[in-house]
Amino acid sequence: MTANHLLDRVPHRSGSRKPSPPGQVQDARARSRSIGRSRRREERVGWAMLGPAVLLLIVFVFVPALLAFGLAFTNARLLAPYAPSFVGLDNFVRLFQDETFWHSLANVAYFAVVVVPVQSGLALAMALLVNVKVRGVNFFRTLYFLPVVTSMVVVSLLWLFIYRQDGLLNEIIDRATFGLVHGPDWLNNTATAMPAIILMSVWQAAGFHMIIWLSGLQTIPADLYEAAAIDGVGGWQRFRYITWPSLRPTRNLILITITIQALSLFTQVNVMTQGGPLESTSTIVYQAVQTGFQQQETSYASAISLVFFVLVLLVSGVQRYLTREKS
Numbered sequence: 001m002t003a004n005h006l007l008d009r010v011p012h013r014s015g016s017r018k019p020s021p022p023g024q025v026q027d028a029r030a031r032s033r034s035i036g037r038s039r040r041r042e043e044r045v046g047w048a049m050l051g052p053a054v055l056l057l058i059v060f061v062f063v064p065a066l067l068a069f070g071l072a073f074t075n076a077r078l079l080a081p082y083a084p085s086f087v088g089l090d091n092f093v094r095l096f097q098d099e100t101f102w103h104s105l106a107n108v109a110y111f112a113v114v115v116v117p118v119q120s121g122l123a124l125a126m127a128l129l130v131n132v133k134v135r136g137v138n139f140f141r142t143l144y145f146l147p148v149v150t151s152m153v154v155v156s157l158l159w160l161f162i163y164r165q166d167g168l169l170n171e172i173i174d175r176a177t178f179g180l181v182h183g184p185d186w187l188n189n190t191a192t193a194m195p196a197i198i199l200m201s202v203w204q205a206a207g208f209h210m211i212i213w214l215s216g217l218q219t220i221p222a223d224l225y226e227a228a229a230i231d232g233v234g235g236w237q238r239f240r241y242i243t244w245p246s247l248r249p250t251r252n253l254i255l256i257t258i259t260i261q262a263l264s265l266f267t268q269v270n271v272m273t274q275g276g277p278l279e280s281t282s283t284i285v286y287q288a289v290q291t292g293f294q295q296q297e298t299s300y301a302s303a304i305s306l307v308f309f310v311l312v313l314l315v316s317g318v319q320r321y322l323t324r325e326k327s
Contacts, residue, residue, distance in 0.1 A: 065309075071302040078296035091303035101304070103279045104287045107194060111283070112262035114198050120254050123206045127213035141214075145207040152204065156271035159200040163187050163272075187273050190280040197268050197281060205261065209254050216250030217243070252323040256316055263312055284308045 072091055076084035095101055130141045147155060162168045163186040170183030186196040220243065228238050266285040269275060275282035275290070284304060292301030 068302040068305050071299050072306045074299050076299040076302075078292070078298050084299070087299075091300050092307070094300065095303050095307060100279060100282060100287060101284070104282045104284045107279075107281060108263055108265060108283050110194060111198060111201075111265055112259060115202060115262045116255065116258050118198075119202045119206055119258055120209060120251075122202060123209035123254070124213050126206060126210040127217055130210070131214055131217045144210055147204045148207040150204075152267045153271055155200065155204050156268050159196075160187070160272050163196050188277055190277050193273055193277060193281050197265075197272065200272075201265070201268055205258075209258065212250060212254055212257075213247070216247045220246045248323075252320075255323065256319055259315060259319060260312060263308075263315065284311075 071084070073086060073088060074084040075087045075090075126144050130137050130144065164170075165183075165185045169186070173181055173183040184192055186192045224242050224246075225238060228242060233241075264285055265283045266289065269281050269283055269286045270289070273281045275286055285308065288301045288304040288308065291297050291304060
């Protein structure tokens with residue numbers, strides 16, 4: 001037998017697999033088409049569910065923002081017999097020469113500098129207290145969160161009566177000191193009006209940020225605390241070296257949200273003081289609303305809103321930069 005005959009009898013192996021039967025190929029293609037149709041159906045359902053929210057955002061957020069940007073460079077009024085005309089930067093020049101604007105900016109800065117650390121610290125303390133597995137802890141979680149679900153207008157009206165000259169707070173001070181100390185008219189005194197609003201605002205919003213702190217605390221692995229307890233680490237050291245570093249993402253979120261809320265102070269001032277006394281509680285948002293609706297100067301109010309937007313953007317950007325992850 002020659003070598004060629006031997007080679008002919010050896011089976012040839014090719015690099016490619018044996019072709020699949022036609023039926024298997026058709027089944028695979030059918031499954032692929034079915035999966036594609038299912039994914040497209042899910043995408044359509046998702047867009048259908050997302051559509052109303054996107055539409056509302058466009059109509060009530062993006063469109064007004066664009067209109068405000070355009071109106072800031074005109075002389076438009078809410079009710080005017082003439083058509084708006086382009087005035088350039090006149091509204092911004094007027095704004096930076098307005099003493100009320102600078103008073104409002106100082107009041108907002110004062111409010112934010114006090115509220116951000118006090119409210120976040122109080123909320124963290126509350127979260128630590130309720131982050132325990134004891135009987136009745138859910139009652140205290142609900143109690144702390146109750147002011148958050150109450151309307152800010154209702155809360156402001158409630159505290160308005162508390163802060164009156166003959167209100168509950170002064171009555172407590174009078175009885176606690178046996179009539180030796182008489183409380184001031186808290187909301188009609190330039191020295192006490194803003195601190196009174198700060199106290200009420202912290203009381204109302206601390207429960208919301210308590211929930212955020214609590215969610216961050218519950219993501220910390222219990223093994224870390226068990227290992228620390230075995231090593232005899234004290235409570236303060238556990239908080240300093242385990243709890244606080246682990247809360248970094250939560251801490252950044254709370255810092256930014258409280259700052260934005262503080263800069264947007266409006267409802268409390270509108271209900272309780274109307275910017276007084278002597279502009280000691282006026283804020284940028286309150287000034288914009290008063291200018292746009294009461295004085296009907298929509299162009300000037302738009303300029304105030306645009307400056308406020310840039311201010312919030314800058315403050316948030318600085319905070320984000322300072323709290324970024326460092327390699």
